[in-house]
Amino acid sequence: MKEAKHNTLAKKVFDIYLHRLFRKHFESMILVGLPPLDHKPIFLMQNHHSWWDGFFAYIANQKILQKKFHILMLEDQLKKYPFFNKLGAFGINRENPKSILNTINYILNLSLVNNNLITFYPQGDIFPSYSKMELMKGTYQILKKLSPDCLKLLMYTHIEYGKNKLPTLYIMFADLSNHESIEYDFEQLRSDILTAIENEDVSKQKIL
Numbered sequence: 001m002k003e004a005k006h007n008t009l010a011k012k013v014f015d016i017y018l019h020r021l022f023r024k025h026f027e028s029m030i031l032v033g034l035p036p037l038d039h040k041p042i043f044l045m046q047n048h049h050s051w052w053d054g055f056f057a058y059i060a061n062q063k064i065l066q067k068k069f070h071i072l073m074l075e076d077q078l079k080k081y082p083f084f085n086k087l088g089a090f091g092i093n094r095e096n097p098k099s100i101l102n103t104i105n106y107i108l109n110l111s112l113v114n115n116n117l118i119t120f121y122p123q124g125d126i127f128p129s130y131s132k133m134e135l136m137k138g139t140y141q142i143l144k145k146l147s148p149d150c151l152k153l154l155m156y157t158h159i160e161y162g163k164n165k166l167p168t169l170y171i172m173f174a175d176l177s178n179h180e181s182i183e184y185d186f187e188q189l190r191s192d193i194l195t196a197i198e199n200e201d202v203s204k205q206k207i208l
Helices: 008-024 053-065 075-080 081-086 097-110 138-144 182-198
Strands: 030-032 043-044 068-074 090-091 115-118 151-160 167-176 205-206
Touching: 008 053, 008 081, 030 053, 043 053, 053 068, 053 115, 053 151, 053 167, 068 075, 068 081, 068 097, 068 205, 075 081, 075 090, 081 090, 090 097, 097 138, 138 205, 167 182, 167 205
Parallel strands: 030 167, 043 115, 043 151, 068 090, 068 115
Antiparallel strands: 030 205, 151 167
């Protein structure tokens, strides 16, 4: 398993690049409602429906959550795109039991530090946004072992094509700390975000 190696210069260069990339492909990013914010470390679970998802999490952290960013990637993908390691990406080899164990221990250690955010895709792969949420094996075991002080957040993202040439990205958060079913909560988030879009909900805020 490969640990994250944050680099300040790499982050500054990437921030400029990503802002331009997002503006080229999206009209805006809209936050629906408000996420719970405090000084706790955050374990962020996000639906995984597009190539963009890691970038969405990065921007959401930069603009809203403002923590030290970490994101789990497959080790072969991280070898293909090593620059992401400097932005907080760490790698796992799901075919190697030792790599899996080391990754879990690394996540648990990260969850002890207040300034950390760990982005995790509980589906384990990319699935269409309309598909039923199914979690990869081991997700609940990781949740149970996280530091009690770690805030467990769900983030649901939805890309909506409307009147403009470019689509709008909508994001919504939910606190999982007092819930038992990630699948149910993701389904509820999907319903809530679509209702908010349809009803022109006043709680929507443009963040990018």
